[in-house]
Amino acid sequence: MTHPADPPGVAALAEAMLDVPGLTRLGESLLSDELVLFPVRHHSPACALQLQRLFAARGPSMVLVEGPASFTPLIPALTAPEAQAPLAIYTYAVLQGGQRHAAYYPFCDYSPELLALREARRLGIPARFVDLDFVQQLRFSAAHDDGPDSGGRSLLDERHYRHSRYLAELASRAGCRDHEELWEHLFEQPAPGLALEQHVANVAAYCALARANASSEELMADGTLAREDGMAARILSALSERRRGDGPVVAVLGGFHAVAMPALLQERRLQAGRFPQAAETGVLDAADALIRYSFERLDRLNGYAAGITSPGWHQRIWDLLQKHERAGVAGKARVRQEAALSTLYELAAQLRESHGVAVPMPALAAAYEQALGLAALRGRSGPVRDDVMDAVTSCYIKGDADAEGRLVRQAAQRLMCGERMGTAPPGGAAPPLVRDVEQRALRLRLKLQAGGIRRVVLDIYRRSEHRATSRLLHGLALLEVPFAVRTAGPDFVAGHGLERLQEHWEYAYTPMTEAALVEASVYGMTLPQAVASRYAAQLQRLHDNGAADAAAAAGALAQGCVLGLHAELPRVLALLRQSVAADARYERVTSAAVAIALLWEAREPLEARHASELPLVLGAAYERAIYLATASASDPAGGAAGSSGGGAAHDAQASALMRLRELLASEAGRGLDAALFWNMAQHAFRRHPSAMLRGAAAGVLFGGGYLDDAALAASLRGHLEGLLAPPEAVAFLRGLLSSAREAAWQLPALLESVNGMLARWPEAEFIGCLPELRLAFAAMTPRETGRIAEAVAALHGGQSLGQLVHHGVTERQLQANLALSQAVRTALEQDGLAGWGAGHD
Structure with a gap:
């Protein structure tokens, strides 16, 4: 050939x-x-x-x-x-x-x-x-x-x-x-x-x-x-x-x-x-x-490399073929007609019951007739998958197929895919990893018998056996084994909930758990081997990507400690030092410094007591972040990201500035040179090309006592009442409130300047800046919003509304008063006096 x-x-x-x-x-x-x-x-x-x-x-x-x-x-x-x-x-x-x-x-x-x-x-x-x-x-x-x-x-x-x-x-x-x-x-x-x-x-x-x-x-x-x-x-x-x-x-x-x-x-x-x-x-x-296995994993539409698209559709065809073969009934067209009709009927039922989308009987009948007609037009004895899907698109979707029709098409594809999950026979030979995990879980008193979801609370600060259980559960999560989910507790990798002392987990050992363990056996014969291999592969990817993401490297270090892979710490620390030196993103290096500090403070529950290099690496990351922040403030292009408000990049940099301030206040940050930070903040306040970051630096300096009320008020008036474009003025205000929200009620000049700025703006300018203004006050708590509202009301001579919640009024009295108000309103409307009562409810 x-x-x-x-x-x-x-x-x-x-x-x-x-x-x-x-x-x-x-x-x-x-x-x-x-x-x-x-x-x-x-x-x-x-x-x-x-x-x-x-x-x-x-x-x-x-x-x-x-x-x-x-x-x-x-x-x-x-x-x-x-x-x-x-x-x-x-x-x-x-x-x-x-x-x-x-x-x-x-x-x-x-x-x-x-x-x-x-x-x-x-x-x-x-x-x-x-x-x-x-x-x-x-x-x-x-x-x-x-x-x-x-x-x-x-x-x-x-x-x-x-x-x-x-x-x-x-x-x-x-x-x-x-x-x-x-x-x-x-x-x-x-x-x-x-x-x-x-x-x-x-x-x-x-x-x-x-x-x-x-x-x-x-x-x-x-x-x-x-x-x-x-x-x-x-x-x-x-x-x-x-x-x-x-x-x-x-x-x-x-x-x-x-x-x-x-x-x-x-x-x-x-x-x-x-x-x-x-x-x-x-x-x-x-x-x-x-x-x-499952039909979802088998479906080509989900990325599967072999087989026929929509296994659920073909299972339906196969079941009908077997039914007809057993009955000795001929008629290839009848099989596909039955499959098309049952598919359309089930889809209509699912759309109605699960999504609230009504498919009337005439639409179902029209879809069936169209599927048969398309098959005949295309020279087929009965409908194939695409004939049915085309009929669904034509008859079940009202409106645009890519907008309103997305839900219908997704439901149809799920039905065509099917939800069937297989069952492997019991007693089959299992790889060593499966037995190893089962033995370890039993030693740690985890219940693997069937019986629904179980819960366990781990006191990781005080009990070593609970730390071992935590490492097992985190290791299985790293291997993507569906066994346990952490519902509460400290997250040392992401840096959330660190004030909590206990981890809360829900777990259940299911056939899918065992199947995933079989698949994870490629990483090792025991759980420690498999976790170490998977973790090493992640480190290698970081290294292959140039080791230029300090935040990712710091996260890998924290994850290694959470997993109990303390033998890997020297290698990860070397990668982290390399990443800190190579990363040119100020906010990522700041995230790395904060993560290192948190890791040092949590070294007891993570059993990272031997990571004596952490303070040195923290100092290097801190100094690198200060250097990059100072360089950014001196770069004329530093304000070019997005609008003068700065966009997401400047939001991240403002957040990093505040995280550095919090780092200095932490236990791990006490040994750092605080003068470097305050000098950098002064430099950013005076010279940063981004108005938002100048405002954020001003707030940091104000909160730290390095900028008094008069100096902050003068800078604020210069930005809000000067010749700056309104978007840039609002950006400064947003940056200031992001780092020192207390200035909104502690500094009368702030609200006075904002009031004057709003009074000068034409309506079009106000509408254009309204989204940024909303962002500036969005982080305020309800109590803080109330304090600002009182200050604004006083600025305009308004009086207090008094007590807004009256606990002495019963629900019945409230309903009676509301009914009386409605009756009075109705009487006024009947007498043509509806406008007289407006505003007097």
């Missing part, structure tokens, strides 16, 4: 490269009395249905399935009666050098591979996986994007279909959006009415088209050729075990591989004994495990 650089059209391809007789011979070569090479599209109900019919008609003697051979011991658990799909086999490998790789092999009820394995169990015939082991696939593949932090890859990746130019051209000519709709158009909806041989020939032709675009170099680079060579060797081995007169060996392979297998088997028969060999690479750890 050749691989042209510029492929011809599909018709020319069928005539020249893949002529019809050639395609017919290819399909026939897949079916023989000795061997059936059954080509499938992973998670295809059509392929599963035809495979089910093949088992009933041919009585195979052995079943072979594409998938790593190391998965074979898991077949009994995978096909056990207690096992409920969707499920997945999770595999991982840790190679020398610390490279970690992980992958998933998912199954659902209509996966042809799972159906074949279940049929083999029912018939009592041998079954095995025949692909290269995951480690071998890694060795043959030139590049990997399957690290555990990437979410792992799929071992059923079908990228060759997505990238095929021939299939894209065929989809375009068939009026389909993409190869997914093309597949459902050509295979899923006609499958129930096709003979087995015709179905196999059609799938073979489709997959041959996809393969026509793939060059030998590409297939060698991604490991496809090596995998196919290995599968061919195992198929021949299985054939050698077959006795004369037995049924055929059935090999269930992805169609992309199946179409190449007849020629490869013939070649291998001439070169017996050859098996693909890869350069030896040390494997530190590798394992496979069966875990529960």
Whole structure:
């Protein structure tokens, strides 16, 4: 087969490269009395249905399935009666050098591979996986994007279909959006009415088209050729075990591989004994495990790499197909008509019950009629997924499809996806990490039995065993294991709630917890190993990003202490020193300094008593922050961010200024040189190009006693009553109130200047500055707002409103007075005197 650089059209391809007789011979070569090479599209109900019919008609003697051979011991658990799909086999490998790789092999009820394995169990015939082991696939593949932090890859990746130019051209000519709709158009909806041989020939032709675009170099680079060579060797081995007169060996392979297998088997028969060999690479750890899976993770729309979009829709189709097959009822159109109607009905019910969106019966009927009409117009015997979704868009959405229709489309996509969650059979072999976590949790008196959500309160300041429990729970959170949620208590990483002495957690050990622990096994065999590996990977990412984010490095240091990884502190401290020196963002370096100070003060519960370098690193971060703040105040571009108000960047810098002031007042900040801060604040007050930051510096100096009332009042009048543009004047006021809100009622000149400024402004200017004015007073508490209101009222000669809340009045008296007021108002309106009573309620 050749691989042209510029492929011809599909018709020319069928005539020249893949002529019809050639395609017919290819399909026939897949079916023989000795061997059936059954080509499938992973998670295809059509392929599963035809495979089910093949088992009933041919009585195979052995079943072979594409998938790593190391998965074979898991077949009994995978096909056990207690096992409920969707499920997945999770595999991982840790190679020398610390490279970690992980992958998933998912199954659902209509996966042809799972159906074949279940049929083999029912018939009592041998079954095995025949692909290269995951480690071998890694060795043959030139590049990997399957690290555990990437979410792992799929071992059923079908990228060759997505990238095929021939299939894209065929989809375009068939009026389909993409190869997914093309597949459902050509295979899923006609499958129930096709003979087995015709179905196999059609799938073979489709997959041959996809393969026509793939060059030998590409297939060698991604490991496809090596995998196919290995599968061919195992198929021949299985054939050698077959006795004369037995049924055929059935090999269930992805169609992309199946179409190449007849020629490869013939070649291998001439070169017996050859098996693909890869350069030896040390494997530190590798394992496979069966875990529960979900339709949400399986759906291509959620980023899944293999399978068919909307697994819930195809589960609905599969269930109806099985119902009709058992009843012996023919009629491929009826299955899809029932699926479309039930989907539209359930969607209408969900929209009404969960979202308050009414879908009247005429709209439902119109949607059903439109789905049938679209299918007929597009040459289909029954609706496919896109026909139903188009009908929903047309009949269920009122208004713009991208505005009002978003909720409806999201609900439809969720329904098409499905919410099914699988169940793995009990008693399966679990990786060491699962057992290690269970043993540690039991030693710490955490209850892992079923029984709903439990609660635990940890006194981390006084009890060492509670600190150990806290580290376990934080470690599981780092590994993204759904087990526990901290509902209250100090957050040493974010710097919140540090006045609290206890941590409050809610936890529950569920099947999802165990599944996530299996997936986290790629990081280590024990919880400390796994947590340390995941933490080390985070540190490496910080280092790879240039170690220029001091706040992130300080957060990593705090997280390491929370996790109990004190052995990592020297490395993290070195990274933190490097980040402080390299970071040019004043607010981030300030955040780092504050985090270091909090960590030093909390060294007792975090057991970081040996981090003696912290005060030195704190001093370096503090001095670096002062230097950057001073440089920012001297930079003419320092006021360029956003408007003269400064935008988010200046908000962050103003906040950093106040955090530095708080740092100096803390226990850890007592050893710092306060003169550096006050000199910097004076410099910012006099020279910073941003009016907001000049105001923030003025407030800091006023609160610290370095700026008296007269000087602050003079500066305030200069900004508010001078020649500055109104937005800049308001920015100064906002900065001042952000750092010294007490000035609003302690400094009469402030409200007088604001009053004069507002009196001078035309209405358009006032409306333009109103958002900034609101922000200036937004942080005030209700009590502070009341004090300001009283001062403003006094400024205009207003009198006190007196007591606003009268506790001596009962609710009944209040209601009676309100009723009397309403009666008087009604009487005045009837006499034409409604205006007379206005303002006298």
